[in-house]
Amino acid sequence: MLGRFTKQAGQLGRWSRAGVLAQRSYASSPRVSEPCQRYLKVTHPDDLPEFDSPNSVGATLKRFDASTLATYSRPSVLLTRGKGLDLWAASDDAGSPSGRGERHYLDFSSGIAVNSLGHADAQIAEVAADQANRLVHSSNLYHNEWSGELADRMVKLTREHGGLGIERGSSEGDLKVFLANSGTEANEAALKFARKHGMSHSGKPATKSGLVSFNNAFHGRTMGALAMTPNPKYQAPFAPLLGDVKTGHYNSFEGLHDLIDDKTAGVIVEPVQGEGGIFPAKLEWLQALRKRCDEVKALLIFDEIQCGLWRSGSLWCHSNFPTNAHPDLITMAKPLANGFPIGAVLMRKSVADSITVGDHGTTFGGGPLTSRIAHHVLGRLSDPALVKSAKAASDKLKARLTELRDLFPELIRHEEGAYESPRGKGLLIGLSTKDPSHAGKIVKLARERGLIVLSAGSDAVRIVPSLTVSLEQIDTAADILESCFSVLARETRHTA
Ligand SMILES: Cc1ncc(COP(=O)(O)O)c(C=O)c1O
Structure with missing residues (x-):
């Protein structure tokens, strides 16, 4: 019945x-x-x-x-x-x-949580056409007018709405952005930054290189991100994957002490697991992760590729969490340019300080076309009227x-x-x-x-x-x- x-x-x-x-x-x-x-x-x-x-x-x-x-x-x-x-x-x-x-x-799929402003948005089409007529690509050997504007807007919005250790409504807080082309690439960059940060703190390569992710996670398909995606269906045909990786139990407090130890460089987690089945993390568990990462000087990475950028109701999924549940880095991608390929890492200054010129790079990331579109999209997504109607x-x-x-x-x-x-x-x-x-x-x-x-x-x-x-x-x-x-x-x- x-x-x-x-x-x-x-x-x-x-x-x-x-x-x-x-x-x-x-x-x-x-x-x-x-x-x-x-x-x-x-x-x-x-x-x-x-x-x-x-x-x-x-x-x-x-x-x-x-x-x-x-x-x-x-x-x-x-x-x-x-x-x-x-x-x-x-x-x-x-x-x-x-x-x-x-x-x-x-x-009701938005191209897998991508087209947050819908398909064929007229304003985006206009911005894209205008920029395509001016400058599409110029390499990262020179500055362009839009990647810096995008980073600047992202940092200012984070101060306004909260995130990465910054309280909502703060007028200060130093953050840095790295622009890539997809979610998996953003995660690759974040994992590399975590290892570089770990190495700078231990002084020696490979002594603080451990990476941790959790069951049910999905972080992408390239080798590093795949190593953090502990699903045999995705991983098995491609072994051996990146080494020094451990898998914990999502939302479980048990064994956290051993899982994250002195050798851990970074812990990556989705505040709401997307591909894994839409499982939100418990706030107290994220706080426990934060505490343990602080104890061993490991970086906490939130993969907000699916749940970030207003999809969960706030700028970042963690924006409204208390700062003792905030990460050191977040990765984003999907809706950032409403369907044009882009990915990004937003990080605290303490992380950025361990990265130097030449540590990472990309041909297309931060190009003027996608950056300008993302700058526009970020502004539109943060419009209070849209936030209210989405709620x-x-x-x-x-x-x-x-x-x-x-x-x-x-x-x-x-x-x-x-x-x-x-x-x-x-x-x-x-x-x-x-x-x-x-x-x-x-x-x-x-x-x-x-x-x-x-x-x-x-x-x-x-x-x-x-x-x-x-x-x-x-x-x-x-x-x-x-x-x-x-x-x-x-x-x-x-x-x-
Ligand atoms: C949480 C999360 N991380 C990473 C990725 C990988 O992103 P991309 O497909 O853009 O490489 C996805 C894609 O579904 C995702 O949902």
Whole structure:
């Protein structure tokens, strides 16, 4: 039997029933206590019909597959354009001048937590076009007008909002920025900086070179970042990886003393694990990490590549934490230039002081085009009006997902603690399915009804819309998810 919202009083956990009811006033149509049934039918089938035409989507994808290395498992969806949270894919359903029609999707993935300002933002397009007409690349052998502006804005915003040991609203606090091109590269740089810092403190190479990460972490695919990503699926084919690496238990206090010792140069952790399944770190645990790192003079690195830059509701995920839970360095990437490739490390002066000219470098990092776009994006993301509307969107999304959880208690986990559903912060939300295989099924069912969401970890449906998402779009997405869980509930009952 499907659970009925009206029968679930008192079971809403962190987000109260009263809160859910208050949120209902946002709904475009009056809500009822049964899940939405408007999206039961498949409207966006993954499977393509066989077409003779060489221009058909199926034939085009077949041609692409012939020459593209298959490192991704992808549905037969050929995306062509976007606007805000709307995405369009080529379709053979109807004719068009190119011989193709279009199919519309509502994107609640933001290109994996990247397009925080939505797709094809007009202002970003204007900034990018203007800079592309002036100077795209000039090498790091010379200064350009924008990388310094970006670093300056990042440091000033951190003083305003808090982070890296600086209290919110501070007028001072020295920080430095290194600009790279991706998340994994930002982490590579941070790990190198930690080792260099360790070496400068021990005086000898390799005596303070230990690196620590935690189970379920995802830090990237290059060799150093991969070594800190203790997932056998990603690591096993590429051994041996970087040495002197230890893995701890996320959110566990046990054994921290031995895990982080005098030989540790750096500890890297996601304040909210993203790919691993949307698990927020406990504040007291981060404080314990900070304390232990201070005791042994190791650097604490927060990987905020997925959870930072307002995704969790504040500039940095740790901005509102007490300073005794702040890191020495943070890494960021994904939304910083809203889809243009970029990564960055922001660090305390004490870390920067151990890095000298020639220690690290990059051809493209800090180029004027991406830096100018990121400078613009950082300003837009920090606009109080957007922060406020993203907070309202997060409240509504959590309310609708809490309701969804209570409509399907047989399918969605809702234990208190780590497996609580929905879990996460801001607009980085995970819904944990009791049967781990159901998370992937929901992602597919949703896509086949025109909604793009993601999976994460072993059992989570990951919902990460652009921060510009409207309350109406949240209603639509939640309605589609209700229909998908209805379909899954029926399938599960039939196969039981
Ligand atoms: C927390 C975290 N760190 C690092 C990375 C790697 O970033 P990139 O794919 O840009 O190399 C990701 C990507 O998903 C991530 O989520």
